[in-house]
Amino acid sequence: MHPTAPVIAATDFSPQARQAAERAARLAHENGAPLALVHVLPGDTLEALRAWLGSDTAPERAMHDEARAALAIQAADLKARRHVEPAVVCRSGPVLDEILREAEARDASLLVLGARGSGFLRRLVLGSTAERLMRRSAKPLLVVRQAPHEPYRRVLVAVDFSPWSKAAVALAHRVAPHAQLVLMAAFEVPFGEKLRYAGVDDATVERYREAARQEATRRVHALAEDCGLRAAQWTPRVLEGDASLRIVEQEAELGCDLVVLGKHGRSASVDLLLGSTTRHVLAEGSADVLVSTVRD
Missing domain, CATH: 3.40.50.620 (HUPs)
Known part of the structure; x- marks a missing residue:
């Protein structure tokens, strides 16, 4: 980890992803590094929504608004408790591509995610998408499975x-x-x-x-x-x-x-x-x- 290169935490707002964001915030604070919280609305899910609802974009806008609001709440909580001010990123599209694109754009020192998610991150870690992520990523990857009560011992x-x-x-x-x-x-x-x-x-x-x-x-x-x-x-x-x-x-x-x-x-x-x-x-x-x- 370069001390000034950003740490990126991918989140789907599950409890496990929150633990991962906590660990990412702790590491960012310890290293004096920026932190970014990234949430991706899966492109295939949005495509299915458009197929069902046609030209009505209100539900899609509402999903984006809800995700941005959840990101803002999580960022404010980390700022208050971990003394870091995360950047928040909400994207839509192929989840793997968007996470890697963000990591490359920010020249991240570390990519952090939870071991179990409720949505796309569950597939990331447990399925073939995880293998593609790990194969393609040039960034170190931290899979968090424990609540980050203290620094690693x-x-x-x-x-x-x-x-x-x-x-x-x-x-x-x-x-x-x-x-x-x-x-x-x-x-x-x-x-x-x-x-x-x-x-x-x-x-x-x-x-x-x-x-x-x-x-x-x-x-x-x-x-x-x-x-x-x-x-x-x-x-x-x-x-x-x-x-x-x-x-x-x-x-x-x-x-x-x-x-x-x-x-x-x-x-x-x-x-x-x-x-x-x-x-x-x-x-x-x-x-x-x-x-x-x-x-x-």
Whole structure:
């Protein structure tokens, strides 16, 4: 997050979207950044309304007026309680396109939305639109699932030593500068079970496992040093097994309130964001999820 680049919160006025706007306001205030609240009236819904009502535009105008009034109320509430003065944006059209257009136009440092919405944002996070948003957005994306009662305290950063990992660590440190970072790497012994079927003895497999653990541990420490983290700012977590399972387990075990993932894995074909890892973390975890879209 650049300290002066705007934070954008997409809202459909659901309780979950309000939580997301609260978190966005808190982050904007902490970083001295502008905040914009964006609501989009779905273009397909308006088209259906026009098809039913013909040339009568009064209902459509009323929907816009209602949305602007709701935005003004939410902005005034955030100004009073979070000491930020949000800009308000009400648009209509393809929801995904309009949100991304606004983020690009304002050169946003962060795009924030709730994990569950009552309308279009529910589809954004839970359906294929979410995947398109995350694939297309060049902006970091924060999915808020918890009420923002306090700054983030403990942040789990999933790293795989790809070019995306350093940027994810840096983003985590900017969004949560006072939090303890947990750098978590999951490793697996290549062909571990197949080695046993092939007659490789357990002692040899265990040597492979320990070598993989030591190499992952070395690389986690090297990454932290490369990112300029001091010893007091972070702790390592190196575990064997599937990354998506380990992330959720460690989030709960360590009491993490934010999980940070890189947009891509080791190659273009290994996409943490759009693959099973992020879907599993969003479905099974409880912490907020921050997706870094920048590679080192």
